[in-house]
Amino acid sequence: MTSTAARPRILITRAIFAEVAHRLSEHFEVESNPDDADWGREEIARRLRDKAGALTFGLERIDAPLLAQCPALKICANMTVGYNNFDLDAMTAAGVLGTNAPDVLTETTADFGFALLMATARRVTESEHYLRAGKWTRWNYQMFSGAEVHGSTLGIIGMGRIGQAIARRAAWGFGMQVVYHNRSPLDAATEADCRASYLGKHELLKAADHVMLVVPYSASSHHTIGAAELALMKPSATLINIARGGVVDDAALALALREKRIAAAGLDVFEGEPRVHPDLLTVPNVVLTPHIASATAGTRRAMAMLAVDNLIGYLVHGKAVTPLNATGLAVRS
Numbered sequence: 580m581t582s583t584a585a586r587p588r589i590l591i592t593r594a595i596f597a598e599v600a601h602r603l604s605e606h607f608e609v610e611s612n613p614d615d616a617d618w619g620r621e622e623i624a625r626r627l628r629d630k631a632g633a634l635t636f637g638l639e640r641i642d643a644p645l646l647a648q649c650p651a652l653k654i655c656a657n658m659t660v661g662y663n664n665f666d667l668d669a670m671t672a673a674g675v676l677g678t679n680a681p682d683v684l685t686e687t688t689a690d691f692g693f694a695l696l697m698a699t700a701r702r703v704t705e706s707e708h709y710l711r712a713g714k715w716t717r718w719n720y721q722m723f724s725g726a727e728v729h730g731s732t733l734g735i736i737g738m739g740r741i742g743q744a745i746a747r748r749a750a751w752g753f754g755m756q757v758v759y760h761n762r763s764p765l766d767a768a769t770e771a772d773c774r775a776s777y778l779g780k781h782e783l784l785k786a787a788d789h790v791m792l793v794v795p796y797s798a799s800s801h802h803t804i805g806a807a808e809l810a811l812m813k814p815s816a817t818l819i820n821i822a823r824g825g826v827v828d829d830a831a832l833a834l835a836l837r838e839k840r841i842a843a844a845g846l847d848v849f850e851g852e853p854r855v856h857p858d859l860l861t862v863p864n865v866v867l868t869p870h871i872a873s874a875t876a877g878t879r880r881a882m883a884m885l886a887v888d889n890l891i892g893y894l895v896h897g898k899a900v901t902p903l904n905a906t907g908l909a910v911r912s
């Protein structure tokens with residue numbers, strides 16, 4: 580336990596497990612948000628003014644104007660693997676470390692990617708809505724016939740840890756051919772383990788029966804899938820996005836779904852979420868979930884605890900576990 584006299588102050592910006600806040604309180608003066616109040620940017624900046632660290636949730640934009648208001652800040656620890664809320668250049672220049680929470684959510688998120696693929700290809704939610712609406716009066720041989728998953732070709736865009744975990748499920752469990760596109764090809768041993776082969780993006784889009792997006796969001800991955808890419812996909816294909824909103828042009832996708840230029844989509848993330856493009860809410864051939872790919876109690880706890888490890892590691896022992904910008908970090912007194 581850190582002595583009370585010298586305890587740094589920490590802000591937890593959203594509600595979190597009681598044991599997470601408790602563990603932080605053994606080392607820090609903690610200001611928490613147990614009611615999950617929707618603090619806006621100004622409020623977060625105000626509350627961060629005297630804080631040395633923040634447990635963040637991938638939602639708070641940490642950039643130069645905010646950092647200028649928070650002279651005591653030394654670390655922002657996201658409990659998410661994604662960190663597109665961080666302007667890392669601005670943080671590095673200001674001497675503020677950013678950390679994320681990789682690895683602990685990989686298998687859980689891959690499970691969900693597969694769940695969304697299965698639900699989309701086999702029209703699970705669309706047929707459930709039909710049944711709940713009392714429309715099921717008799718069986719018919721082609722009622723809600725969907726696309727095969729086993730034995731089909733899966734194209735994965737973004738072959739990091741989660742992409743690889745999805746590839747293993749597809750190849751080893753479902754006998755799928757797996758093709759992938761990534762900034763650079765994987766080494767031969769990892770490709771063999773995933774039974775996956777590298778393709779250019781356009782070739783992948785033409786070849787795949789199902790396309791799964793797992794690429795991190797950045798300026799270069801913005802609208803990885805837009806109208807031109809959707810036009811390359813098979814009319815029978817499905818598109819699954821568990822990456823980030825903004826990786827897909829949602830307006831172009833809604834139009835392609837409405838015009839049946841692709842068969843279906845499964846989306847866990849949205850441009851400008853929690854808002855959802857209104858056209859996506861009215862097309863039937865899309866499965867929509869509210870950014871829950873890593874949402875199991877065990878995994879969310881592990882993600883939060885890794886963020887806690889980063890805060891304690893950096894502020895108490897001088898070394899974070901999963902730093903993003905340790906190199907070249909300006910020194911903050």
Ligand code: DGY
Nearest residue numbers: 637658659660661873
């Ligand atoms: C992540 O960890 O980045 C997931 O998208 C959960 O927000």
